[in-house]
Amino acid sequence: MDINKIxxxxxxxxxxxxxxxxxAQAQTQDTQGSVAYMNGGIGAGEQSKLREAAKDYNLRLLxxxxxxxxxxxxxxxxxxxxxxxxxxxLPGAGPMTNLKLPAGHYEVKADYNGVTKTSxxxxxxxxxxxxxxWAHQDN
Numbered sequence: 001m002d003i004n005k006i007x008x009x010x011x012x013x014x015x016x017x018x019x020x021x022x023x024a025q026a027q028t029q030d031t032q033g034s035v036a037y038m039n040g041g042i043g044a045g046e047q048s049k050l051r052e053a054a055k056d057y058n059l060r061l062l063x064x065x066x067x068x069x070x071x072x073x074x075x076x077x078x079x080x081x082x083x084x085x086x087x088x089x090l091p092g093a094g095p096m097t098n099l100k101l102p103a104g105h106y107e108v109k110a111d112y113n114g115v116t117k118t119s120x121x122x123x124x125x126x127x128x129x130x131x132x133x134w135a136h137q138d139n
Contacts, residue, residue, distance in 0.1 A: 041096035057098035071095030
């Protein structure tokens with residue numbers, strides 16, 4: 001194999017490895033303003049970490065599609081307080097997102113492939129779970 005082929009193959013392999021980095025978000029807790037969160041769930045390892053950590057968060061979100069409930073990611077997520085102020089947003093959420101919010105009433109908006117789902121929720125000390133599912137629509 002000549003050096004040009006080896007270089008090209010190396011570039012592809014390392015390029016693909018670099019693309020996987022955004023999906024390794026579930027390893028640690030992050031914060032956005034005063035909101036602590038974990039996001040991820042690509043693969044069984046991340047799903048397990050998010051499920052284990054869920055007890056420490058008061059809002060748990062799950063994103064899926066179709067009747068079989070296949071998990072989806074790259075969901076545009078925003079959480080607004082009762083005054084309509086955005087307190088949390090993530091451009092590429094999912095398939096699982098855990099949030100630690102101050103007690104209160106919130107509106108959660110999740111957009112996947114241009115279809116927005118909205119749910120109102122009251123968050124307190126006890127964990128609350130919401131699932132958003134985008135069923136395939138025949139046009």
